[in-house]
Amino acid sequence: MAGNLHVRNLDDDLIAKLKMRAARHGRSVEAEHREILRQVLASEGGPDFDDLASELRKLTASRKQTPSEVLLRKGRDER
Template sequence: MPVSLHVRNVEDDLAVALKKRARQNNRSAEAEHREILRSALKPRLDAEWERRAAALREATKGKLTTPSEILIREDRDFR
């Protein structure tokens, strides 16, 4: 669910730089602001995902699993 962020008291030179960068990337200042936030925070999100995936792999290490295509076929045959 998207939220609105309001940034107050931004220095004039930063606002000008944001608008210039947005123009260079053919985006609005608002779209450029979103892209800056996304690129700044994405590595952290990726790192968290990797950490959770590693924890899941560790928790299921050595356990027998059934390939998903077999489970899907069994479910379809059951119906």
């Protein structure tokens, strides 16, 4: 699915640099803009599961933890 993106309030210097870069690569300014976005976003991988898990452990380290077997036993006893 193709969409449109409008970028407003760019500095004149930035626009000039984008035009020069597009000319060097033989592309239109719009095509260069698309390529820059494509390259940057492709290199930006998603978060690593191990990193997320480590961060979660740090955030919850000071909280009281109830072992799962205790919770399961309690749930069974309440039935």
